[in-house]
Amino acid sequence: MPHDEPILIDGSQGEGGGQILRSSLALSVLTGKPFKIENIRANRDKPGLGRQHLTAVLAAAKICSAGVSGAVLGSRELSFWPGKLKPGEYAFDVGSAGSTTLVFQTVLPPLMLADGPSQLQLQGGTHNIHAPPFDFLAKTFLPVVNRMGPQVNVELVRAGFFPAGGGRFTAQIQPAPTLSPTSLNERGPVVHRKAVVHCANLPPEIGQRELGVIRNGLKWPEEALQLVHRAGEPGPGNIVMIELGSKDVTEVFTGFGQRGVRAEAVAEGAVHEAQAYLAANVPVGECLADQLILPFALAGGGSFTTLSLSRHTSTNIDVVRRFLDIHVKADQMDEHRWQISFSRE
Numbered sequence: 001m002p003h004d005e006p007i008l009i010d011g012s013q014g015e016g017g018g019q020i021l022r023s024s025l026a027l028s029v030l031t032g033k034p035f036k037i038e039n040i041r042a043n044r045d046k047p048g049l050g051r052q053h054l055t056a057v058l059a060a061a062k063i064c065s066a067g068v069s070g071a072v073l074g075s076r077e078l079s080f081w082p083g084k085l086k087p088g089e090y091a092f093d094v095g096s097a098g099s100t101t102l103v104f105q106t107v108l109p110p111l112m113l114a115d116g117p118s119q120l121q122l123q124g125g126t127h128n129i130h131a132p133p134f135d136f137l138a139k140t141f142l143p144v145v146n147r148m149g150p151q152v153n154v155e156l157v158r159a160g161f162f163p164a165g166g167g168r169f170t171a172q173i174q175p176a177p178t179l180s181p182t183s184l185n186e187r188g189p190v191v192h193r194k195a196v197v198h199c200a201n202l203p204p205e206i207g208q209r210e211l212g213v214i215r216n217g218l219k220w221p222e223e224a225l226q227l228v229h230r231a232g233e234p235g236p237g238n239i240v241m242i243e244l245g246s247k248d249v250t251e252v253f254t255g256f257g258q259r260g261v262r263a264e265a266v267a268e269g270a271v272h273e274a275q276a277y278l279a280a281n282v283p284v285g286e287c288l289a290d291q292l293i294l295p296f297a298l299a300g301g302g303s304f305t306t307l308s309l310s311r312h313t314s315t316n317i318d319v320v321r322r323f324l325d326i327h328v329k330a331d332q333m334d335e336h337r338w339q340i341s342f343s344r345e
Contacts, residue, residue, distance in 0.1 A: 006034040006079060007322050014315030016043025018053050022106045023294060023316055025060040025080065027323035029110040030298070034081040035322075041076075048074040052098030052124070056106040059092045063107055087114035087175065094124030097165030099131035104154075104171060109294050111173050112150035118173040126160045126167035127198070127239045129256040132287060134159070134169055135196075135241055136252045141291050144184070144249065148299055149176030159230060161200050161237020181301030184248055184292075185339065187283035192245030193218075196226045197267075200235030206263045210240050210255075213267035218242075218274065240267050242274045251277060251285045280307050280336040289313050289340065296342045297326045303341035305333070313340075 007028075011020050018041055028035050041047050049057065054073055057080070061068050065083035092103055100122035111118045127133040132141065134156050142152050151174040160167020195214045197207040207227040215225060230237075238257025243250055255270035257263065277285050284292065284306040293316040296302050306313075309330060317328050317340075327343045 004034050006036040006081075009035055009037040009319070009322065010039055011037050011076075012039040012042035014318060015311035017041055017312075018102065019290070019312055019316060020319055021053055021078070022056055022102060023319045024323075025056060025106050026109040026294060027320065028080055028082050029060055029064045029066070029085060030113065031323050032082055033323055034079070036077070036079045038077050040078060048076045049078070050098060051096045052094050052102060055092055055094045055098065055124075056103045059090070059103055059107050062090060063111065085110050085114050087111055087116040087118040087173075089119045091121040092123070094165070097125040097128065097160060097162040099128040100124045100126055100160070100167065100169060101128075101132050101134060101137050104137070105132075105291070108152065108173070109298065112145065112152060112175050113179070113298070114175045117175065120171040120173070121168065122171070123168045124160060125162055125165050126156065126169055127237060127256070128162055129258065132291065133239060133241070133252075133254055136254070136287065139243065139250045140252050140288055144182070144288075144292065145295055147182050148179040148295060150174060150179070159198065159200065159233050159237070161235055161239070164234035164237070166234035179295060179299035181296070181299045181342070183302050184283045184304040186305075187249070187281060188247045190244050190246050190278070192243065192250065193220060193224050194226065194243040195220065195224060196228060196241045196243070198228045198230060198237070198239045198241075200230040200233050200237040202236045202238055202257070204229050206238060206257065209263040210267035213264050214240070214242065214271055217268070217271035238263075238266065240270045242270050244274060244277065246283060249283050249288070251288065253277065253285065276307065282306050282337050286310050286313070290316055293317055293320055293328075296340075297324055297328065299342070300326060300344045301342055303339055305337055305339045307336060307338070309338055
């Protein structure tokens with residue numbers, strides 16, 4: 001194993017969840033800097049590596065032939081020594097309903113800057129609570145990434161909901177030599193509105209009730225509402241997705257059906273998020289802000305305007321600073337709007 005002194009990461013800092021680990025893995029592979037993380041997911045009900053997090057570790061290790069210690073379920077400490085990044089064809093299976101999109105989030109940053117294309121197949125959960133669903137990846141995050149140089153295309157083969165899992169999607173990654181800085185500071189008028197409710201092996205009435213909440217809360221016409229009944233896919237599962245598209249970005253706000261939670265409450269949560277986004281007149285929502293920290297930092301420039309910073313976003317900024325010589329500045333513009341800007345130190 002290399003003898004470079006590893007960067008020490010405290011997994012309990014800030015929001016204290018899996019994002020600290022995933023960002024550290026991506027940045028380690030990219031920079032060649034080893035790291036050691038302690039107190040993994042210390043602020044979660046079940047601390048340590050879950051299946052999804054372990055899959056992310058093994059995926060990051062596979063694409064660069066890394067040396068790893070502590071890569072076992074439940075581990076609260078991990079050391080990672082990256083090797084040379086190798087683009088190519090890879091298949092990653094979470095082995096449960098854990099989020100495939102979060103595993104993808106781990107390997108995408110290095111692979112979109114690799115010296116050759118990659119093809120990925122990911123299996124597990126595609127629509128998970130506390131994780132960006134596949135639709136957010138395809139419609140919100142990747143269009144911004146593709147503006148920066150790489151061309152990343154994803155295709156949903158089969159949806160997978162918690163707790164059944166069984167979903168699968170593929171990704172084609174055409175890398176770029178560098179990322180070009182971009183800016184997302186003005187939203188402009190909303191030109192696209194759509195609400196989609198997915199029900200997998202659940203009564204359609206659940207989705208109809210959710211669409212009713214959206215219709216009344218956002219005052220949208222029937223043609224903007226869609227119910228997708230997925231009778232032949234693993235389930236049960238239910239997700240509400242509200243799309244708001246402007247010139248440069250399409251935001252997706254989600255609500256996930258859960259046992260014991262009324263359908264109306266699921267939809268109301270997504271409606272409230274969409275209303276807050278519209279009222280703030282920003283282009284970047286809370287979840288997208290978190291996702292954009294790494295690509296904007298890797299580009300070494302650019303800026304975006306968003307809502308008040310979440311703990312996820314603030315923690316992600318702290319992790320980026322441990323690996324990259326980048327200046328990240330967060331300025332509060334008014335009560336509801338912040339601008340995050342990036343520059344080389």
